Every structure is written in structure tokens, then in C-alpha cells.
Amino acid sequence: MVRRSASAKAYMARYEFETLQVTSPTPHVLLVELNRPEIYNALNQELGRELGECFKRIHDDRHCRAVVVAGAGKHFSAGLDYQDLIKLVEKVSKPVNEPVDSSESLLQGNDIGRKAKFLNGMITYFQESFNSIETCAKPVIAAVYGNCIGAAFSLLGACDVRYASKDTLFQMKEVDIGMTPDMGSLQRVPKTVGNASLFKEMIFSAKKFSSVEAEKMGLISNVFADAETTKSAALELAQVISTKSPIAVQGTKVCYRYSRDHTVYDGLRFMANWNMTMYQSEDLIKGVTATATKNRTPSDYQDL
Numbered sequence: 001m002v003r004r005s006a007s008a009k010a011y012m013a014r015y016e017f018e019t020l021q022v023t024s025p026t027p028h029v030l031l032v033e034l035n036r037p038e039i040y041n042a043l044n045q046e047l048g049r050e051l052g053e054c055f056k057r058i059h060d061d062r063h064c065r066a067v068v069v070a071g072a073g074k075h076f077s078a079g080l081d082y083q084d085l086i087k088l089v090e091k092v093s094k095p096v097n098e099p100v101d102s103s104e105s106l107l108q109g110n111d112i113g114r115k116a117k118f119l120n121g122m123i124t125y126f127q128e129s130f131n132s133i134e135t136c137a138k139p140v141i142a143a144v145y146g147n148c149i150g151a152a153f154s155l156l157g158a159c160d161v162r163y164a165s166k167d168t169l170f171q172m173k174e175v176d177i178g179m180t181p182d183m184g185s186l187q188r189v190p191k192t193v194g195n196a197s198l199f200k201e202m203i204f205s206a207k208k209f210s211s212v213e214a215e216k217m218g219l220i221s222n223v224f225a226d227a228e229t230t231k232s233a234a235l236e237l238a239q240v241i242s243t244k245s246p247i248a249v250q251g252t253k254v255c256y257r258y259s260r261d262h263t264v265y266d267g268l269r270f271m272a273n274w275n276m277t278m279y280q281s282e283d284l285i286k287g288v289t290a291t292a293t294k295n296r297t298p299s300d301y302q303d304l
Helices: 006-013 045-060 082-090 102-107 112-135 151-157 185-191 196-205 211-217 227-242 246-260 264-278 282-293
Strands: 020-023 029-034 066-071 140-144 147-149 161-165 169-171 222-224
Touching (some): 020 045, 140 227, 147 151, 151 185, 161 211, 185 196
Parallel strands (some): 029 066, 140 161, 147 169, 161 222
């Protein structure tokens, strides 16, 4: 039995959630698992809220340097929890003469403005949970296996690196249930994949596609034999990242995201302003020395 120190227990206590399981397999690395395996890690309001809160904490966690996102059980995620979605939609579809509780009173009747405001808030609520992954300063690696459906596909788009097992089935299912994807897949994934035609084929038809097709499209960078191998490979990459300068790694993520959404010139000016400060960090000397001596460990650098 592995005994954890009091400080380690206190550290992990910051990451105790109902719908997420967060562990630290190696120093400076966190494994965040969607933890609703009984319903294939379907995303409900609580999971969305906790996912956002978790990555906001990770963003400010000086000890963490890389994150792996996975799913508990056999599947990454089945997408939105339909039972939860139905309850939300029912709030705006009740007829005027049907009793409602006080929390729903503003939605009673046919006032489009109030219904629209409620739906806007609901959609934004879920979007922010995935935004927190993209804006987290630490590199986020997704380990995907089993099913990756609908909103879970959008979650992938917010991650930096994506690995998948060869038996993974992907599906953009939203059009099948009469809705347009609104969790970020239409905004992020086109800036990631290299085959727009294949991507549009998937989102318009809602057909399932394999890891081979996902790799062909550029959505994932590596395919592995099974779930365990996929998760191990993601954790291995996270451990390698954890040995690099946190200033260099986190700065790279920030500057990459900025440059993606701006012109080349704007990106270069942003980079110059960023590095006129970061070049003065002691990490630069340590990095050069570690490269010259071929000896690099996480302890080379201070937490950031």
C-alpha cells in the first residue's frame, strides 16, 4: 500500500469532485478522468461545472505542469446526458397553463425573450467548461478510447494533443438530435484539422468514424492498440513535458493560441513582447545547460 504524505493529501484534496476523479500519477502531472462510468461519462450540468472549476484550479496550480484527460471505464464519453438535456429544454417548452415552481416562473408562457435568455445562459454555461481547458496554461493531452460522441468531440477540440485507441468510435451526433453543435467543435476543430471536406462530411451526416479516419483528418496525432496503452502513452508524454521549463512550455501554449487567432505580424509582435521578458528567466540558462549535458529532470526548474 502506498502511503501519501500529509502535504500530498492536502494537495489532492483541492481536486476532490463528484463527477471527476483527479490523481497525480507522477510529480507535476495530473490525470483528470470523467467519472460517470455507469452512463458512459455522459456530460451533465454538474460535470460541466466541475470540469470548468477543475481546470481553473489547474491553471493556477504552480506544481502542475501537464494534464491528461481520460474517461473512467471503457469509454471516453457518450456526449451530453440526454436526461439532463431534456429537463433543461422542458423548462422552456411548458405550456402557459402548466404549473411551474418559482425558479421557472420567468419561463412560463410564450415570451421568446425570456426563453432565449435562459437558453443563451445554458449554452454559455457548457461552453465555458470547455473554454477553461483551452485557456488553461498547462498543456492538456486527451487519451480517447471507446466512444467519443457529440459534446465529447467538442471537448477534444479544446485539448492540445489528442491520442486515441484503434477501437475508438467518434461521432458528431448533434444533427441526429435536431441541433447544431454549439460546444466549440465548429470553432476549434476546423483550425486544427487538415481535411475540411472530411470534417464537414462527418458533421453533416452524423455518421460514426474510426481512429484511422480521425488521424487522417488531423484530429488525433497517434493511434494505439488499446485503452490502457493510449492512457499510458498520454501520461508518458505529460511526464516528458513536465521535465521542461514551465515558463517555456506555458509561454508556448499562450503564444500559439494567440497566433492562431491573429495575423502573422501580430503574432510576431506579441512573441517579441513576450520573450523580451522571458529571455531574462533563469530557466533559459538551465535549459541550455541541461541540453548540453543531456541531463534533464523536473527538479531543474522552479514551479511556476
